[in-house]
Amino acid sequence: MWTWKALKQREDGLLRPSAFRRGVVSSRASSLQLSNAKEFISLHRGAINSLEIDSTEGEGRYLLSAASDGTVAVFDTHRPTSSSTSSCASIAQHHPLFHLPRAHKFAISRALWYPVDTGLFITASFDHYVKLWDTNSTQVVLDYKLPAKVYGIAMSSIATSHSLIATATADVQVRLCDLASGAFAHTLSGHRDGVMSLEWSSSTEFVLITGGCDGAIRFWDIRRPGTFLLLDQSLSQLGTRPPLLPTPTPSNNESTSLPASSKSSSSTPILPAQKRRSHKKIQLKPPTQSSHPGMASSQNRATAHYGAVNGLRATADGFYLLSSGSDSRLRLWDIESGRNTLVNYEAMSIQTSKPIQLAVTPDSSLVFVPCLASLKAYDLWSGTTINTYRGHYESVNCCFFNAQDQELYTGSNDRQILVWSPSIPAATQIEEADSKGGITSIDQDNWSD
Amino acid sequence: MAESSQSKSGGKKRPRSESEGDPDADADAASLQSIQLENDLNFTDTAIALQMMKAQFPKLDKVVVRPFILRSQLYSSVKDRTQVDRDLESLKKEAVVRVFKLNTGKDDHAIMFMDDYLAQMENAVKRYDAKDKQLSDVFDWFKQYVIKSKTDVSISHPELCSLLSNGGDVTEKHVTLLINAGLLTCQLIDQNLYWFVIPNIGSILKGLSQGRKELLSLINRTKYKEMVLANLEKKRLRLSPLDIRFHIRDLIGSGLLKTVQSPIGLLIRLSRD
Numbered sequence: 168m169w170t171w172k173a174l175k176q177r178e179d180g181l182l183r184p185s186a187f188r189r190g191v192v193s194s195r196a197s198s199l200q201l202s203n204a205k206e207f208i209s210l211h212r213g214a215i216n217s218l219e220i221d222s223t224e225g226e227g228r229y230l231l232s233a234a235s236d237g238t239v240a241v242f243d244t245h246r247p248t249s250s251s252t253s254s255c256a257s258i259a260q261h262h263p264l265f266h267l268p269r270a271h272k273f274a275i276s277r278a279l280w281y282p283v284d285t286g287l288f289i290t291a292s293f294d295h296y297v298k299l300w301d302t303n304s305t306q307v308v309l310d311y312k313l314p315a316k317v318y319g320i321a322m323s324s325i326a327t328s329h330s331l332i333a334t335a336t337a338d339v340q341v342r343l344c345d346l347a348s349g350a351f352a353h354t355l356s357g358h359r360d361g362v363m364s365l366e367w368s369s370s371t372e373f374v375l376i377t378g379g380c381d382g383a384i385r386f387w388d389i390r391r392p393g394t395f396l397l398l399d400q401s402l403s404q405l406g407t408r409p410p411l412l413p414t415p416t417p418s419n420n421e422s423t424s425l426p427a428s429s430k431s432s433s434s435t436p437i438l439p440a441q442k443r444r445s446h447k448k449i450q451l452k453p454p455t456q457s458s459h460p461g462m463a464s465s466q467n468r469a470t471a472h473y474g475a476v477n478g479l480r481a482t483a484d485g486f487y488l489l490s491s492g493s494d495s496r497l498r499l500w501d502i503e504s505g506r507n508t509l510v511n512y513e514a515m516s517i518q519t520s521k522p523i524q525l526a527v528t529p530d531s532s533l534v535f536v537p538c539l540a541s542l543k544a545y546d547l548w549s550g551t552t553i554n555t556y557r558g559h560y561e562s563v564n565c566c567f568f569n570a571q572d573q574e575l576y577t578g579s580n581d582r583q584i585l586v587w588s589p590s591i592p593a594a595t596q597i598e599e600a601d602s603k604g605g606i607t608s609i610d611q612d613n614w615s616d
Numbered sequence: 617m618a619e620s621s622q623s624k625s626g627g628k629k630r631p632r633s634e635s636e637g638d639p640d641a642d643a644d645a646a647s648l649q650s651i652q653l654e655n656d657l658n659f660t661d662t663a664i665a666l667q668m669m670k671a672q673f674p675k676l677d678k679v680v681v682r683p684f685i686l687r688s689q690l691y692s693s694v695k696d697r698t699q700v701d702r703d704l705e706s707l708k709k710e711a712v713v714r715v716f717k718l719n720t721g722k723d724d725h726a727i728m729f730m731d732d733y734l735a736q737m738e739n740a741v742k743r744y745d746a747k748d749k750q751l752s753d754v755f756d757w758f759k760q761y762v763i764k765s766k767t768d769v770s771i772s773h774p775e776l777c778s779l780l781s782n783g784g785d786v787t788e789k790h791v792t793l794l795i796n797a798g799l800l801t802c803q804l805i806d807q808n809l810y811w812f813v814i815p816n817i818g819s820i821l822k823g824l825s826q827g828r829k830e831l832l833s834l835i836n837r838t839k840y841k842e843m844v845l846a847n848l849e850k851k852r853l854r855l856s857p858l859d860i861r862f863h864i865r866d867l868i869g870s871g872l873l874k875t876v877q878s879p880i881g882l883l884i885r886l887s888r889d
Contacts, residue, residue: 381805401768401769403705405702405705405706406702468772468806468808468809473717473722473723474722494722494723495722495723496723509698509701509702509705510698510701511691511697511698511700511701513697513871514870514871515871516871549696549698550697550698
């Protein structure tokens with residue numbers, strides 16, 4: 168077995184401990200199966216739309232789930248509340264620590280933990296409200312009323328100078344709600360249709376990435392008005408980090424830019440790719456009477472997908488962005504150059520009506536995508552299907568990868584939260600059940616007392 | 617030799633790794649390659665697959681259309697899809713092939729070699745007699761300035777006008793002429809953006825979508841939703857002028873059908889998901 172040999176090598180000093188840990192984690196992450204040792208008893212009576220584990224330092228333990236019937240529940244993933252015993256296996260059952268039956272009037276589209284600790288959580292719903300809750304008293308502390316139904320919210324986990332909640336609604340503007348003051352901080356306009364998904368950058372606290380129903384993905388620096396980068400699926404680079412493709416010949420460029428500059432300013436965003444640097448200069452001009460600085464790039468019609476962008480996820484290192492669209496494509500973008508890396512993720516079909524939640528392993532090796540009633544795991548760099556997880560009866564909406572235990576939680580329209588854990592050889596389980604007959608947990612092995 | 621054996625024995629669906637190992641296709645490809653690609657002496661798998669599929673394009677009796685290949689067909693015959701995308705991108709940039717977005721279903725693209733496309737364009741322009749002879753210069757401008765420099769699938773109105781104006785004064789009537797001749801189409805979501813299209817391809821696209829549905833329903837009607845490839849190849853589709861191999865490749869590439877090895881041979885099965 169890989170692990171025994173690697174243990175011996177680690178002992179002998181041939182393998183570094185960090186390399187050993189990485190190997191164990193990645194082999195566990197690629198061998199996930201429907202867990203036969205753990206289950207969540209979900210009391211939701213509607214489709215589960217959002218799953219999130221808190222991101223406190225070192226211990227991601229509490230699972231927050233939100234459903235279409237307006238209910239919110241929190242589960243403890245480490246300690247089971249009871250166990251169902253059957254003849255040869257006992258399954259640890261996790262009941263919700265609390266379950267709020269009437270958190271919102273309509274469906275909740277997203278629930279987030281406050282990034283710093285689990286004292287607060289935020290929910291966003293189709294009833295146009297974003298609410299901030301105190302976890303211990305389960306009461307609403309603040310709420311924000313938005314003009315249209317809210318598809319998604321995001322808070323930056325690395326932010327130290329601001330505590331803004333970015334909200335994506337069916338309205339074309341992205342609003343930033345300030346937690347400290349309880350009011351709206353500012354609005355970002357530029358999308359031409361509703362915004363379905365959004366994500367803060369994982370490398371800097373001031374950059375927000377939004378994906379709209381018009382198929383565009385925009386990067387916003389919240390300190391300045393306007394988009395500074397728009398991802399265009401036709402601008403591509405070969406390979407994940409090579410130099411850019413040779414630009415069109417200079418003579419051709421000049422001939423196209425000369426007649427363009429003679430026309431009105433509406434043609435300035437349609438410059439070829441390498442002129443993107445000059446975008447910034449154009450946007451910093453003082454606003455003219457008829458156009459707002461952010462509007463200059465609203466005329467840039469570049470699309471990242473041929474349909475709505477319904478899922479965004481940045482890799483943990485902040486270099487790459489994954490976006491899924493209702494044209495059933497998943498694209499990998501290099502954030503620094505803003506180009507499509509052309510990695511092709513094999514055939515998938517993504518549901519088109521709702522935003523979905525993608526998951527990426529922290530070492531950026533696997534991406535989990537909900538595809539209708541199953542969940543597919545792809546290798547991030549080559550696009551090959553590693554695994555298909557079939558267990559839900561209806562379409563899967565959200566998934567979350569717990570990096571601490573290498574477990575995957577998925578929620579779907581069939582009101583269930585399923586746990587996928589690394590597969591243990593069957594022999595170990597039967598032996599343990601014979602000798603003890605009590606609760607067996609995943610981190611016990613043959614030598615535990 | 618290999619070509620004829622493949623059409624007899626259902627070897628159209630060869631194992632994917634063999635796509636570059638066909639000696640006859642190599643010989644044909646080599647001669648075509650030396651004319652088309654100037655400096656490139658390496659044969660990428662994608663280029664060979666494109667040549668092979670162009671050679672196998674069915675002969676249509678009613679409509680004259682130069683061979684085109686669907687992107688999903690390319691995916692089914694070359695194993696690594698990312699490599700296909702990247703090769704296609706570099707072939708596009710070198711102006712060897714041109715890619716068009718089709719309106720049949722989500723994310724369908726057609727790939728056509730540049731000289732085939734130019735020949736198709738010539739036929740279309742000849743058949744469409746413009747009433748105003750002055751305006752028909754726009755076809756030459758289109759060919760010379762727009763096709764050569766813009767390798768994307770779509771183009772915006774201001775950019776189109778600026779590229780055409782390299783030839784002369786451009787008015788709205790010129791653009792209307794291009795649309796009427798079938799070389800450009802307005803996008804539905806945005807009036808200012810145009811798709812490039814292959815002219816005179818409408819009836820074939822209709823046949824494509826109907827043929828797909830017919831093939832899927834054919835396999836769906838069997839008891840176990842699967843069929844042996846050799847038997848499937850002998851069938852003829854009523855609704856589509858394109859032959860069944862074209863459709864099989866396309867559906868395998870887009871993931872609706874999958875191939876399974878069995879002791880009888882290769883089976884085609886409807887993929888469930």
